[in-house]
Amino acid sequence: MKLIIIGCGAAGGTTAQFARKADRKAEIIVINRENRAQYSRCGLPYAISGKIKNFEDLIEFNETWFAKNNIKLLLGHEVTGIEPKGRVIDVKDLETGKEEKMSYDSLVIATGASASIPQIDGIFADKERKILKENAAVLRTLEDGMKISKQVVKGKNAVIIGGGFIGLETAEALYERGMDVTVVEYLPNILLQMSDNDIAELMLEKLKDKIHFILNSKAVRVIGEERIEGVVVQNNSDKTETMIPADLVVVAAGNRPNTEIAKMAGCEIGITNGIKVNARCETNVDGIYAVGDCTEYYDFATGAPILVGLGTIAVKQGKVAGTNAVLGAQGKEEMPRGILITRGTELFEAKIAGVGPTQVALEKAGIKAIVGKYTGSTLPHYYPGGVPLVVKVLSHPESGKILGAQIFGEKEVFQRINVFAVAILSEMTLETFSKLETVYAPPIAPTLDAMTIAADVALLRMRKR
Numbered sequence: 001m002k003l004i005i006i007g008c009g010a011a012g013g014t015t016a017q018f019a020r021k022a023d024r025k026a027e028i029i030v031i032n033r034e035n036r037a038q039y040s041r042c043g044l045p046y047a048i049s050g051k052i053k054n055f056e057d058l059i060e061f062n063e064t065w066f067a068k069n070n071i072k073l074l075l076g077h078e079v080t081g082i083e084p085k086g087r088v089i090d091v092k093d094l095e096t097g098k099e100e101k102m103s104y105d106s107l108v109i110a111t112g113a114s115a116s117i118p119q120i121d122g123i124f125a126d127k128e129r130k131i132l133k134e135n136a137a138v139l140r141t142l143e144d145g146m147k148i149s150k151q152v153v154k155g156k157n158a159v160i161i162g163g164g165f166i167g168l169e170t171a172e173a174l175y176e177r178g179m180d181v182t183v184v185e186y187l188p189n190i191l192l193q194m195s196d197n198d199i200a201e202l203m204l205e206k207l208k209d210k211i212h213f214i215l216n217s218k219a220v221r222v223i224g225e226e227r228i229e230g231v232v233v234q235n236n237s238d239k240t241e242t243m244i245p246a247d248l249v250v251v252a253a254g255n256r257p258n259t260e261i262a263k264m265a266g267c268e269i270g271i272t273n274g275i276k277v278n279a280r281c282e283t284n285v286d287g288i289y290a291v292g293d294c295t296e297y298y299d300f301a302t303g304a305p306i307l308v309g310l311g312t313i314a315v316k317q318g319k320v321a322g323t324n325a326v327l328g329a330q331g332k333e334e335m336p337r338g339i340l341i342t343r344g345t346e347l348f349e350a351k352i353a354g355v356g357p358t359q360v361a362l363e364k365a366g367i368k369a370i371v372g373k374y375t376g377s378t379l380p381h382y383y384p385g386g387v388p389l390v391v392k393v394l395s396h397p398e399s400g401k402i403l404g405a406q407i408f409g410e411k412e413v414f415q416r417i418n419v420f421a422v423a424i425l426s427e428m429t430l431e432t433f434s435k436l437e438t439v440y441a442p443p444i445a446p447t448l449d450a451m452t453i454a455a456d457v458a459l460l461r462m463r464k465r
Contacts, residue, residue: 001105003107003326004031004102004106004107006111009038012030012032015108015317020322028326029102030071032076038059038060044144045172048148048177050177055149078094079091087287106325107289108321115138115144132251133222135246135247136249136251159244160249161231162183163191167185167253168183168207170250172347179247184218184231188215192358196359217233217236219234223243228246228249231243231246257275266284267284267285270296279335281335295317299338299341301362302357306341320334340424340425344413349410350410353417356394362394370394370396372430373391374391377450379443379444382442383443385443389412390409393458397462402430402433434456
């Protein structure tokens, strides 16, 4: 068995690990365009802030680890072509330009995603729109993070284009380094890809005294030749334009799946522009699997196609693909029928988390969810130290099955969202969830948790329909 893995991010690296566990004798080759092995992309903002002391600390599995596990690692190499019928790929050494052909028995595509850059006049230094100007960057690779970190000057102005996870985590990092930060968001509020407006608004209120926000607007052009001096922003409603001074610009406007190799191989591309895979992480092409940010799978609650964009899911796919790719029909690893997209972030000690579709996403899927929302506390009212906790639960209008949840607060948010993740995966109803017996002691939690009370609110609404 000869397995080739294209990409060494969380998905590709995990694929190699589990392939080796499943088959100690298989020949395993990992090809990576970058000159580093597997590292945490999610940790980049925290290396910029200085919470993580060195960018190199983000490397999770280095070259020594791969060598010790008898996995051949080709860094600084790129796959330029593929012949799926003959099971052969073309590989290019990016330093020397040397090309060679490699055969495979199984191939795993783990090419990840690239940062999306909107149409912003003047942001590129070249006509081909490949090289950003000196003080503009995206945040996708270790090199991107180091470039941003080197541009930080205390007291200067930073503009972040995009108000999602990466944009806001980078905004926090730059603020902590002493910069004056403005976030430009195209949508009417921040974090609307992961939460509903009412929950996102709670986070926005917490951030307003530290970060400037320009919402419902887009960056249309930059001012300055070699270096950017300002960003011109246009309001989506009235088309008025405002110029924001900028000494550093970070574009965090989402990602697009890298599917070029998959298309060459004849892999089917889904409506989200990701590579379509089944529960075994197989593509439609025999012998080719795909994992991670380049793939499309299904939403657990709605069944709708959805891009895989989280490291947690990439790792689970890597386990499935790595095992099945070397064992073939004997491999029994499978993904659940859909993914939950369990997500969260912490900004200036405020925490926000979600699981399953938002209320808006459910409506787009034709489901008018029953909503239960409750503001409680992490501790009984009489015990010192408790903080408010806002819980929102979404359920199916007929079956009462829990489909999604969102939580905001300053403490104990993330383990509660994990409880909802278990409930959704188990297809639990509001009635069953509301009976959940949770831990109680004055210094730990109240007698009735905000989670179960939110479910009670939704259950009462469902019964009154």
